Amino acid sequence: MTVKMTRLRNGIVIVLLIEFVLALLGYIFISSKTSLVLATYIFIKNIIMLALIFYASSLINENNISVSEVLNDEAKNAFIFGGLGLIKYDKNRNISWTSDLFTEMKINIVGKKLLEWQPLLASLFEDDDIKVVDINSRKFEVYNSKESRMLYLKDVSDYIEISKEFEDQQICVAYITVDNYDESIEQADEQTAASIQSTSRQVILDWAKDNGVVLKRYKSDGYIAVFNERTYRKQVEDKFKILDIFKEQAEQLGQVMTLSIGIGRGSNILRELDELAFSALSLAYSRGGDQATVKSNDEPIRYFGGNSESYEKSNMIRARVIAQTLAGIIKKSDNVLIMGHKQSDFDSFGASIAMYAMCKAYGKKTYIIIDYDSLEEKTKTVATNLCDDERYRGVFISPLRAQELNMSNTLLVIVDNHKPSLAIDSNILDIVSNKVVIDHHRRGEEFVELPLLTYLEPAASSTVELIVELFEYQKEEICVTEREATIMYTGMLIDTNYFRTRVGTRTFQAAAKLKELQANVGEAYKYLEDDYDTTLTKLSITQTAYRYGEGILIAFGKLDKIYSRTLLAKAGNELLGISGVKAVFIVGKTGKEEISISARSTRDINVQLIMEKLGGGGHFSMAACQLEMEDVTRAINLLEEAVNMYLDERKSE
Ligand SMILES: Nc1ncnc2c1ncn2[C@@H]1O[C@@H]2COP(=O)(O)O[C@H]3[C@@H](O)[C@H](n4cnc5c(N)ncnc54)O[C@@H]3COP(=O)(O)O[C@H]2[C@H]1O
Ligand SMILES: [Mn+2]
Structure with a gap:
C-alpha cells in the first residue's frame, strides 16, 4: 500500500474514533435515552466501517506484498531464468561479490581482478557503454554502472546466434x-x-x-x-x-x-x-x-x-559502335575541348592531337587544354614546336582560358585518364556537362561523373591506339600531318616501353596506320633520346636497386634529390630488362612534399594492384602512385608492406 493511502486510512480511523468518543461523552454528560441510542448506533456503525477499512487495506497490501515477497525470495531464480548477472567490484577493480548466476555457472571469481578475468572489459572504464564478452562459451552483454561499481550482465547468446543466422x-x-x-x-x-x-x-x-x-x-x-x-x-x-x-x-x-x-x-x-x-x-x-x-x-x-593481363579482343565490333556514337556526339556539339592528364606525356598529348584531328574533320571549333608547367619535359619541347604550326594557332589553351569559354553546348573529351584528381584541371569537369572518356587504364574507384560515353579498354596499349582505331570508322576524311602522326607513334612507344609490353595485334595495326600517315619512326626515337646528364642520373638511380623477394627490385636514387616522374619511369624500364626480374619499383622525391613510385612488371605480378594499395593505379604491368610525404625511407617501408600484402594475398589464393 502506498504511503498516501496508509495516511488516508489512518486519518479515517482517527475521525471514526473521535466520532465514537464524542458520542460516548454525550451519553455520559446528558444520560438521555436518545444519546444512548445515538452512541450505540455510532459504535456499531464505526465498528463495521473499521472492519471494512481494514479488510480493504489488507486486500491492497496482499498484492503489494506478493511482488516484494517474490523479489526477496525468488529474485535469485528470476535472475537466473532471465540470464541476468551482477558483479560488484571495489575501487581497485577487484571483484567483491557476484550474483547467483555465477554460482549456477560454477564460476568463482570473487577476489579476482576484474580485468585479469575479462581483459576485454577494460573499454567499459573508458568510453564504451556496453561490451559483449564470452563467458563459458556464452555471450554476455555487460553494462558498467560506474557510480555503484556494479556490472550488469545479460545473456545474449540466443539473440546473437539468431542475428548471425539472419545475416548469413x-x-x-x-x-x-x-x-x-x-x-x-x-x-x-x-x-x-x-x-x-x-x-x-x-x-x-x-x-x-x-x-x-x-x-x-x-x-x-x-x-x-x-x-x-x-x-x-x-x-x-x-x-x-x-x-x-x-x-x-x-x-x-x-x-x-x-x-x-x-x-x-x-x-x-x-x-x-x-x-x-x-x-x-x-x-x-x-x-x-x-x-x-x-x-x-x-x-x-x-x-x-585480377592476376592476368587483359586479353586483347580481336573483334572490332565495339570499336565500330564507339566510333559511330562518338561521331554522333561530336556532330551535335558546338565546340570541343580536349583534356589529357597532369604531367601530360606523349600518349596523353598524342591522343589529344588525334582527337583534335577527328573533331576538325567534323568542322568543329576545337581546343586542347594544356598546362605547360606540368608537361613532361620531352613532350613540352615537341608541343612548343607544334604551337608554331599554322594549324595550331589558338588551339592550345590554358585551363583558366578554357573556363572562360562559353560552354553552352560544349563537349569535353577526356583522354588517357579517368580520375578527376589526375585530370589537368578538375574544375572543368564540373563546368562542362557533356563528357566523353577515352582511356586505357584499368579502372579505379574514382571516375569522371556521368560521361555521355566511356571507352575504357585496359587491353589497349595506349590511348593513341584506341583513337587511331576509331579513325577507320569515320565517314569524314581525317587529315593528319607527318609530325602529328610521329607524335602519336611516340605515345605508343612510351606506353609499350618500345613495343615490349602490352602489345597485341591491334597495337601493330594502329602503328601501321600511323606509318601509313607518314609517321617518322626515326624521329620518334629521337624525341625520346636522353642527353648525357640525364642518362647518368638514370644510371645513378638504377645503381641503388636492391632485391626484395624473388624477382623484385626496389631502387630509390638519392634520398633528398628531386627527380622527374619520367626519370623514375625510365629507370624502372631499364631495370625490368634484367633477366629474372619480375617487378621493379622506383621510389623518389618528385616535389618538396611528394614522393612518387613508378612500378613496372612482367606478366607475373600485377603492379596496378600494389600501387592501388598506396592510392595510385595504372595498368597491370605499368603503374604508379604519389605519396604526400617527405621521407623516402618511409615511402619505401610503405611500399614493402604493400608488396608483402599483395604476395600474401596471392599465396593464399
Ligand atoms: N595516382 C594514380 N592513379 C592512377 N594511375 C596512376 C596514378 N599515378 C600514375 N598512374 C598511372 O600509372 C602509369 C605509370 O606511370 P609512370 O609515371 O610510372 O609512367 C608513365 C610516364 O612517366 C612514362 N613516361 C612518360 N614520358 C616518358 C618518356 N619520355 N620516357 C619514358 N617514360 C615516359 O610513361 C608512363 C605512361 O603511362 P600511362 O600514362 O599510360 O600510365 C601511368 C599513369 O597514368
Ligand atoms: Mn597512356
Missing part, C-alpha cells in the same frame, strides 16, 4: 561471364569449340553445385547466380579460387579464357542487388576481367583476383 541468410546476386569466350570459339575447330562450351559450363556448374548456388545461364557466356551471405563469405575465405580453377581448365584446353564476376550484396531489395551486381560486373570488365568485384550499399567496393 541475406541474399547476394551475381553476374558471371566468361571473358574471351566468343573469340575462343570463333577461332577453334568444331571439336575444340565443343570442349570449350562444355568445359566452361561444367566448371561453373560444379562450383555452383558444391557451394549451394542457384545458377541460371542467360546467354552463351553469361550466368546469373543467387546465393546467400554465408556462401559469399566462403568465397572470400577461398579468395574466389573459382577464378583460378576456371583459368587452369581453360589453359588445359589451350584457351585464354577467364571469368569476370560482379556481385551485389548488402541490400534486401532484390532489384537493387541486381543493379549492384550488374555495375560490379562492368567494373570487373573495365579493370581487365579475371576478377570478382563486389559492390554493396554501405561498404567499399572489394576486388578479388
Whole structure:
C-alpha cells in the first residue's frame, strides 16, 4: 500500500474514533435515552466501517506484498531464468561479490581482478557503454554502472546466434561471364569449340553445385547466380579460387579464357542487388576481367583476383559502335575541348592531337587544354614546336582560358585518364556537362561523373591506339600531318616501353596506320633520346636497386634529390630488362612534399594492384602512385608492406 493511502486510512480511523468518543461523552454528560441510542448506533456503525477499512487495506497490501515477497525470495531464480548477472567490484577493480548466476555457472571469481578475468572489459572504464564478452562459451552483454561499481550482465547468446543466422541468410546476386569466350570459339575447330562450351559450363556448374548456388545461364557466356551471405563469405575465405580453377581448365584446353564476376550484396531489395551486381560486373570488365568485384550499399567496393593481363579482343565490333556514337556526339556539339592528364606525356598529348584531328574533320571549333608547367619535359619541347604550326594557332589553351569559354553546348573529351584528381584541371569537369572518356587504364574507384560515353579498354596499349582505331570508322576524311602522326607513334612507344609490353595485334595495326600517315619512326626515337646528364642520373638511380623477394627490385636514387616522374619511369624500364626480374619499383622525391613510385612488371605480378594499395593505379604491368610525404625511407617501408600484402594475398589464393 502506498504511503498516501496508509495516511488516508489512518486519518479515517482517527475521525471514526473521535466520532465514537464524542458520542460516548454525550451519553455520559446528558444520560438521555436518545444519546444512548445515538452512541450505540455510532459504535456499531464505526465498528463495521473499521472492519471494512481494514479488510480493504489488507486486500491492497496482499498484492503489494506478493511482488516484494517474490523479489526477496525468488529474485535469485528470476535472475537466473532471465540470464541476468551482477558483479560488484571495489575501487581497485577487484571483484567483491557476484550474483547467483555465477554460482549456477560454477564460476568463482570473487577476489579476482576484474580485468585479469575479462581483459576485454577494460573499454567499459573508458568510453564504451556496453561490451559483449564470452563467458563459458556464452555471450554476455555487460553494462558498467560506474557510480555503484556494479556490472550488469545479460545473456545474449540466443539473440546473437539468431542475428548471425539472419545475416548469413541475406541474399547476394551475381553476374558471371566468361571473358574471351566468343573469340575462343570463333577461332577453334568444331571439336575444340565443343570442349570449350562444355568445359566452361561444367566448371561453373560444379562450383555452383558444391557451394549451394542457384545458377541460371542467360546467354552463351553469361550466368546469373543467387546465393546467400554465408556462401559469399566462403568465397572470400577461398579468395574466389573459382577464378583460378576456371583459368587452369581453360589453359588445359589451350584457351585464354577467364571469368569476370560482379556481385551485389548488402541490400534486401532484390532489384537493387541486381543493379549492384550488374555495375560490379562492368567494373570487373573495365579493370581487365579475371576478377570478382563486389559492390554493396554501405561498404567499399572489394576486388578479388585480377592476376592476368587483359586479353586483347580481336573483334572490332565495339570499336565500330564507339566510333559511330562518338561521331554522333561530336556532330551535335558546338565546340570541343580536349583534356589529357597532369604531367601530360606523349600518349596523353598524342591522343589529344588525334582527337583534335577527328573533331576538325567534323568542322568543329576545337581546343586542347594544356598546362605547360606540368608537361613532361620531352613532350613540352615537341608541343612548343607544334604551337608554331599554322594549324595550331589558338588551339592550345590554358585551363583558366578554357573556363572562360562559353560552354553552352560544349563537349569535353577526356583522354588517357579517368580520375578527376589526375585530370589537368578538375574544375572543368564540373563546368562542362557533356563528357566523353577515352582511356586505357584499368579502372579505379574514382571516375569522371556521368560521361555521355566511356571507352575504357585496359587491353589497349595506349590511348593513341584506341583513337587511331576509331579513325577507320569515320565517314569524314581525317587529315593528319607527318609530325602529328610521329607524335602519336611516340605515345605508343612510351606506353609499350618500345613495343615490349602490352602489345597485341591491334597495337601493330594502329602503328601501321600511323606509318601509313607518314609517321617518322626515326624521329620518334629521337624525341625520346636522353642527353648525357640525364642518362647518368638514370644510371645513378638504377645503381641503388636492391632485391626484395624473388624477382623484385626496389631502387630509390638519392634520398633528398628531386627527380622527374619520367626519370623514375625510365629507370624502372631499364631495370625490368634484367633477366629474372619480375617487378621493379622506383621510389623518389618528385616535389618538396611528394614522393612518387613508378612500378613496372612482367606478366607475373600485377603492379596496378600494389600501387592501388598506396592510392595510385595504372595498368597491370605499368603503374604508379604519389605519396604526400617527405621521407623516402618511409615511402619505401610503405611500399614493402604493400608488396608483402599483395604476395600474401596471392599465396593464399
Ligand atoms: N595516382 C594514380 N592513379 C592512377 N594511375 C596512376 C596514378 N599515378 C600514375 N598512374 C598511372 O600509372 C602509369 C605509370 O606511370 P609512370 O609515371 O610510372 O609512367 C608513365 C610516364 O612517366 C612514362 N613516361 C612518360 N614520358 C616518358 C618518356 N619520355 N620516357 C619514358 N617514360 C615516359 O610513361 C608512363 C605512361 O603511362 P600511362 O600514362 O599510360 O600510365 C601511368 C599513369 O597514368
Ligand atoms: Mn597512356
